[in-house]
Amino acid sequence: MDQDELKKQVAEAAIEYVEAGTVIGVGTGSTANFFIDALAKIKGKIDGTVASSIASAERLKGHGIPVLDLNEVGELSVYVDGADETNEQLHLIKGGGGALTREKIVAGASRKFVCICDESKLVKMLGAFPLPIEVIPMAQSFVARELVKHGGMPELRQGFTTDNGNIILDVKGMEIMEPCTLESALNNIPGIVTVGIFANRPADVLLLGTANGVKTLTA
Numbered sequence: 001m002d003q004d005e006l007k008k009q010v011a012e013a014a015i016e017y018v019e020a021g022t023v024i025g026v027g028t029g030s031t032a033n034f035f036i037d038a039l040a041k042i043k044g045k046i047d048g049t050v051a052s053s054i055a056s057a058e059r060l061k062g063h064g065i066p067v068l069d070l071n072e073v074g075e076l077s078v079y080v081d082g083a084d085e086t087n088e089q090l091h092l093i094k095g096g097g098g099a100l101t102r103e104k105i106v107a108g109a110s111r112k113f114v115c116i117c118d119e120s121k122l123v124k125m126l127g128a129f130p131l132p133i134e135v136i137p138m139a140q141s142f143v144a145r146e147l148v149k150h151g152g153m154p155e156l157r158q159g160f161t162t163d164n165g166n167i168i169l170d171v172k173g174m175e176i177m178e179p180c181t182l183e184s185a186l187n188n189i190p191g192i193v194t195v196g197i198f199a200n201r202p203a204d205v206l207l208l209g210t211a212n213g214v215k216t217l218t219a
C-alpha cells in the first residue's frame, strides 16, 4: 500500500467516530481531504461542520456539506484531522499545511479529537519535522531570535500567508523532549500566534494506517 492508500484507509475508519445529529470539526491536509470525501457519503447524518481552513471549507461545500461559523454553534462532538508527527502519548506536530491556528481552535472546541495518520508519522520524539509556528508579521525577527535561544533554526515559509494574514516560521533542530512544557514556553513569546505542538490538548484517539490495517491508540 502506498502512503495515499494508508491515508484513505484511516480517513474512512474515522467515519465511525461521526455522531449522528451533531456538528463536527474537520481538519486540513491530504488525509483530512480523504476524510471529507468519505464524509460526503454520509452527509445527511450530520447537522454540519466547522472547517479549520478556507481550503477545507471549499472542499466541504463542493460536496454539498454545510459549513458553519464556530461562533454560531456550541461544542463540537468530534474533530477529525491529520498530523505531521505523533508520539505514542498522542502529542502532535501540526501545521505542515499552515492551518495550525484554526486547527488548534477547532480541536479545543471539540469533545473528542480523532487524529488520522499513516504510520510514517509515528515517532519516538517529536521534532524531526520542522516545527511550524504562526507569527504576526511585524514580530518575525524578534520571534526568530527568541527561537534561536530555544535551540531552533527558524526559516520563513516563503510566499505563504495563513488564512489569518500571518507568516509561518518553520523551526528545524528542535528536540522536543517535553512537548507540554515547550508548547507553553513558546506560547509566551510575544508575536507568536500559535505553536504547532499540540500537547496540552493532545489527540484523544489516534487512527494509524499501517500495511496490516488500522491501529487504534488512545491517550
Ligand SMILES: O=C(CO)[C@H](O)[C@H](O)COP(=O)(O)O
Pocket (backbone or CB within 6 Å): 027, 028, 029, 030, 031, 032, 081, 082, 083, 084, 093, 094, 095, 096, 097, 098, 099, 100, 103
Ligand atoms: O497540520 C496540518 C495542516 O496544517 C495537517 O494535518 C498536516 O500537515 C498533515 O497533512 P497531510 O494529511 O497532508 O499529511
